[in-house]
Amino acid sequence: MKLNALNIADARDALRKRDVTSVELTQACLTAIDQADTLNAFAHKTPEVAMDRARAADQRIQAGDAPGLCGIPLGIKDLFCTEGVPSQAASNILKGFKPEYESTVSAKLRDAGSVMLGKLNMDEFAMGSSNETACYGDVVNPWKVDDRRLTPGGSSGGSAAAVAADLCLGATGTDTGGSIRQPAAFTGIVGIKPTYGRCSRWGIIAFASSLDQAGPMTRTVRDAAIMLGAMSGHDPKDSTSADIPVPDFEAALTGDIKGRKIGIPREYRMDGMPAEIEKLWADGTAMLKDAGAEIVDISLPHTKYALPTYYVIAPAEASSNLARYDGVRYGHRAKLDAGDGITEMYEKTRAEGFGPEVQRRVMIGTYVLSAGFYDAYYNRARKVRALIKHDFDEVFAAGVDAILTPATPSSAFGLGEMADADPVAMYLNDVFTVTVNLAGLPGIALPTGLDSAGLPLGLQLIGRPWGEADLLNTAYVLETAAGFVSKPDKWW
Amino acid sequence: MPTIDLETARRVAKLARIRVPEADLPQLADELSGIISFMEQLNEVNVDGIEPMTSVTPMRLKRRADVVTDGDMQDKILSNAPDAREGFFAVPKVVE
Numbered sequence: 373m374k375l376n377a378l379n380i381a382d383a384r385d386a387l388r389k390r391d392v393t394s395v396e397l398t399q400a401c402l403t404a405i406d407q408a409d410t411l412n413a414f415a416h417k418t419p420e421v422a423m424d425r426a427r428a429a430d431q432r433i434q435a436g437d438a439p440g441l442c443g444i445p446l447g448i449k450d451l452f453c454t455e456g457v458p459s460q461a462a463s464n465i466l467k468g469f470k471p472e473y474e475s476t477v478s479a480k481l482r483d484a485g486s487v488m489l490g491k492l493n494m495d496e497f498a499m500g501s502s503n504e505t506a507c508y509g510d511v512v513n514p515w516k517v518d519d520r521r522l523t524p525g526g527s528s529g530g531s532a533a534a535v536a537a538d539l540c541l542g543a544t545g546t547d548t549g550g551s552i553r554q555p556a557a558f559t560g561i562v563g564i565k566p567t568y569g570r571c572s573r574w575g576i577i578a579f580a581s582s583l584d585q586a587g588p589m590t591r592t593v594r595d596a597a598i599m600l601g602a603m604s605g606h607d608p609k610d611s612t613s614a615d616i617p618v619p620d621f622e623a624a625l626t627g628d629i630k631g632r633k634i635g636i637p638r639e640y641r642m643d644g645m646p647a648e649i650e651k652l653w654a655d656g657t658a659m660l661k662d663a664g665a666e667i668v669d670i671s672l673p674h675t676k677y678a679l680p681t682y683y684v685i686a687p688a689e690a691s692s693n694l695a696r697y698d699g700v701r702y703g704h705r706a707k708l709d710a711g712d713g714i715t716e717m718y719e720k721t722r723a724e725g726f727g728p729e730v731q732r733r734v735m736i737g738t739y740v741l742s743a744g745f746y747d748a749y750y751n752r753a754r755k756v757r758a759l760i761k762h763d764f765d766e767v768f769a770a771g772v773d774a775i776l777t778p779a780t781p782s783s784a785f786g787l788g789e790m791a792d793a794d795p796v797a798m799y800l801n802d803v804f805t806v807t808v809n810l811a812g813l814p815g816i817a818l819p820t821g822l823d824s825a826g827l828p829l830g831l832q833l834i835g836r837p838w839g840e841a842d843l844l845n846t847a848y849v850l851e852t853a854a855g856f857v858s859k860p861d862k863w864w
Numbered sequence: 865m866p867t868i869d870l871e872t873a874r875r876v877a878k879l880a881r882i883r884v885p886e887a888d889l890p891q892l893a894d895e896l897s898g899i900i901s902f903m904e905q906l907n908e909v910n911v912d913g914i915e916p917m918t919s920v921t922p923m924r925l926k927r928r929a930d931v932v933t934d935g936d937m938q939d940k941i942l943s944n945a946p947d948a949r950e951g952f953f954a955v956p957k958v959v960e
Contacts, residue, residue: 812920
């Protein structure tokens with residue numbers, strides 16, 4: 373097997389046994405990255421940083437000090453600020469921005485000895501479900517079944533494509549409405565969004581602060597457990613990061629879920645759901661039942677209001693967070709005409725720097741927060757959000773341990789196919805994932821089958837707050853039962 | 865169904881500090897109207913007596929002593945500025 377195709381767990385064991393060095397692993401990944409420019413997954417390559425860290429990791433391993441991720445080559449989503457390395461949220465407004473600091477999550481990964489290969493493409497400011505809004509251009513899904521180029525999903529599309537194409541062993545993603553789980557499902561990999569507060573948001577370019585969470589994207593559930601452990605933990609610099617212990621997620625993978633209650637929410641059975649998705653869901657349910665879980669039908673009555681709630685709250689928070697991009701402290705500033713004052717500078721800079729989807733969301737957010745509409749839209753949405761969370765609270769209080777749903781309403785679609793659709797049609801991609809962000813819960817997507825065209829399909833498991841260990845174990849059982857081993861054929 | 869007229873679209877763009885050419889306002893108004901009408905579903909929900917959600921699990925925000933913990937890095941703070949002079953961010957003239 374090629375070194376860049378190793379799982380994190382296998383690479384870790386090989387590194388510790390000195391069967392391989394981090395330099396060798398890293399070189400294999402860098403070569404694979406250079407051969408995959410067609411996929412456009414990496415927006416900024418950092419081979420020098422990577423080789424320096426690989427050599428340092430090899431020394432650490434030699435010295436017998438090797439945390440799980442020591443020497444493991446990873447990709448970092450462009451949303452994470454990385455010291456001295458371009459970090460621009462795939463936006464022209466942050467063109468040239470090189471942070472003087474490192475985000476907490478990427479610093480934890482760095483300090484654990486992992487190797488950063490570069491910055492991964494994404495939807496601009498994480499706003500999108502198809503990775504077609506990036507200033508770097510579209511990311512292409514490594515899965516291909518006909519002449520079309522397919523979307524890897526979004527917003528963590530570069531992360532998903534890179535992991536699926538074996539360009540790195542794992543990658544960071546972020547998830548505000550499904551941005552880890554939807555691309556994971558579209559590319560046949562594993563992605564977990566942890567409980568809100570599990571990972572520090574410090575140094576991650578903010579989209580919607582009450583919804584954003586970082587998480588790992590990997591090829592196996594075990595790898596997700598290893599990487600999540602290294603990314604998690606309290607950070608005084610993020611007042612919403614939880615000061616609670618981080619369990620050993622990998623040790624929780626016992627493969628035993630006997631007696632666990634798995635809820636199947638009836639409201640997720642959408643009108644017009646493709647038969648293939650229905651079958652995938654039923655098969656997954658049967659697998660968990662065979663493993664000894666008890667299956668119960670549950671109701672989450674406010675599910676249908678999750679998308680409209682999200683599309684009030686997320687743009688409202690975005691309009692506030694993105695107010696800082698004004699051409700003064702970092703990034704792009706428009707060329708001004710004679711007589712232009714500071715207001716013209718703001719307006720021209722933001723018109724030039726933000727792409728259409730970002731502009732649209734900033735303006736929607738501005739509208740719902742403006743005088744006269746604040747109560748009608750924003751406060752109402754916050755209350756409906758409380759009801760959505762209450763639905764989950766009731767189900768968990770009734771003894772349900774995890775909830776099984778489809779991850780996405782379809783498999784990956786073609787790039788450009790949604791270009792003429794109205795924005796709301798694109799938002800429907802998040803229909804199964806967005807409730808989890810609104811309620812702050814952990815959710816994991818994993819591949820469990822292929823559709824008739826041969827494209828991967830994923831299921832989602834939703835867990836209790838702070839129950840990632842249990843959730844990962846349930847996902848591990850499903851992963852083992854599904855036995856998904858398909859990989860995209862290399863065409864790039 | 866609520867619609868966003870040209871005047872509202874112009875005002876929202878102004879509030880958001882994003883320059884939108886006059887010719888683009890009709891399309892913007894259409895798009896915003898479509899999204900806003902999608903949100904109207906929320907009016908079906910009875911939210912009487914419901915408190916807005918504040919956190920996932922009841923948690924007290926951390927407190928710390930109100931002291932300076934960081935600073936003295938003017939160069940780093942200015943290093944990404946499009947225009948910085950004499951230790952300050954520079955912008956077009958604000959006051960005549």
